[in-house]
Amino acid sequence: MGREKLYESIRKSAKGLLAGGIVLVTMFGLLAALLIAVAISDGDSSMIIGALVLLVIAGLCSIMIVKGVKLKKHPETHSMFKKNPDLLFQADELYKGIKYQDKFVILSERVVANAQNLTQMAFTNEVFMVYVYKQTTNFVTTTKQLILATARGEITLNIYGVKDDTINHIAQTVAAACPYARFGYNNENLNYLGQMRQVWDQKKTEQRMGISPQQKQQQAMQRQQAVQNGQQYNPDQTFGAQGGNQAYNGQGYVNQANDAQVYNNQAYTNMQGYDNQNYNNQTYNNQ
Numbered sequence: 001m002g003r004e005k006l007y008e009s010i011r012k013s014a015k016g017l018l019a020g021g022i023v024l025v026t027m028f029g030l031l032a033a034l035l036i037a038v039a040i041s042d043g044d045s046s047m048i049i050g051a052l053v054l055l056v057i058a059g060l061c062s063i064m065i066v067k068g069v070k071l072k073k074h075p076e077t078h079s080m081f082k083k084n085p086d087l088l089f090q091a092d093e094l095y096k097g098i099k100y101q102d103k104f105v106i107l108s109e110r111v112v113a114n115a116q117n118l119t120q121m122a123f124t125n126e127v128f129m130v131y132v133y134k135q136t137t138n139f140v141t142t143t144k145q146l147i148l149a150t151a152r153g154e155i156t157l158n159i160y161g162v163k164d165d166t167i168n169h170i171a172q173t174v175a176a177a178c179p180y181a182r183f184g185y186n187n188e189n190l191n192y193l194g195q196m197r198q199v200w201d202q203k204k205t206e207q208r209m210g211i212s213p214q215q216k217q218q219q220a221m222q223r224q225q226a227v228q229n230g231q232q233y234n235p236d237q238t239f240g241a242q243g244g245n246q247a248y249n250g251q252g253y254v255n256q257a258n259d260a261q262v263y264n265n266q267a268y269t270n271m272q273g274y275d276n277q278n279y280n281n282q283t284y285n286n287q
Contacts, residue, residue, distance in 0.1 A: 002091035009118040010075035018068030021061055028058035080119040084152055090121040100173055104146070104157045107177045112148065114155050122150040127178035128196040130171060131185040132159070146170060148181075149193050151200040 032054035039047035070077060081087055094111040106113045112127060114120035127148050135143035141160070146167065148155040159167055175181060180196065182189045 002093065002095035003088045005095055006087065006091040006118050007075040010078050011072050013117075014068045014071035014075070016068075017064050018072065021064030021066075021068055024061035025058045025065065028054045028061065032058065078119060084119075084121065086123075087119065087121060090123065091118065094121065100177075102170070104159065104162075104170055105174065107173065112155065112174065112177060114157055116158065120155040122148070122152065122155060124178045125180060126151040126200065127155075127174070127181045129185075129189050129193045130174055130178075130181050130183050131189075132167065133185075148174065148178075151197055 032051040035047045035051035035054065039045060039051065084090075090111045090113075094106060094108045094113055097108050098106060099109065100107040101115065104115055106115050107124070110123055110125075112122055112124050127150050129147075129149035131147055131149075133143070133145045133147050134141055144158075144160045144162070146157040146159050148157070157170070159170070171183065175183070182192055
């Protein structure tokens with residue numbers, strides 16, 4: 001059910017890509033033909049160069065047609081499947097039990113998705129920062145987006161022209177579903193985002209290496225004991241850490257999150273998530 005909705009969304013975008021490619025190729029092709037006709041009629045060879053340039057542009061636009069046809073026939077080849085290998089599973093989880101849906105966002109118990117682009121999905125406990133991005137030109141807002149910064153990247157909701165009350169409602173709804181989300185674009189939250197992504201990356205590394213929670217807890221205890229004894233910790237099976245004041249692979253998150261904790265829907269020790277902060281009293285615009 002969920003993955004079929006995802007495939008349908010990709011096919012829909014592929015149709016738009018295909019249509020846009022056809023329009024551009026046709027337009028530049030006709031312009032090139034017109035220049036060639038004028039060049040032959042007037043004997044002006046300089047127009048041939050312009051026609052060749054237009055033909056090259058038309059050729060580049062034809063890539064859109066090729067890509068559109070490919071995605072329409074094989075939606076599973078979309079680049080987002082490489083960036084997010086959990087995408088199919090997330091789609092199934094999303095449509096297994098939708099709890100909230102509007103034209104911007106879809107929420108289930110475990111997954112949040114961009115309602116306008118289903119290839120943008122994430123687990124709710126992997127959304128770490130939420131903020132509004134605005135771009136202005138000559139004091140006029142030209143772009144307005146609600147950004148959900150996740151472990152793998154971003155979910156970008158287009159909220160241009162949307163009233164502040166609606167934006168607040170969307171943000172509060174996300175807050176209720178994403179326990180580790182912080183609101184506002186500032187240095188503190190950017191540091192928090194980086195730390196949380198490091199912890200998430202480490203968890204994935206452990207999963208790939210087949211390290212069990214018991215092994216991880218044992219290593220954390222050994223490292224703590226080594227630090228207390230003033231010794232360096234360097235087990236046979238290590239992630240690159242040497243000494244309790246360093247983090248795995250030199251990534252400094254030791255003492256920011258408890259190494260003995262495994263990120264499987266458990267809280268990050270010493271890392272605060274949304275923790276019942278009053279969203280309405282915080283500034284979340286990109287200032």
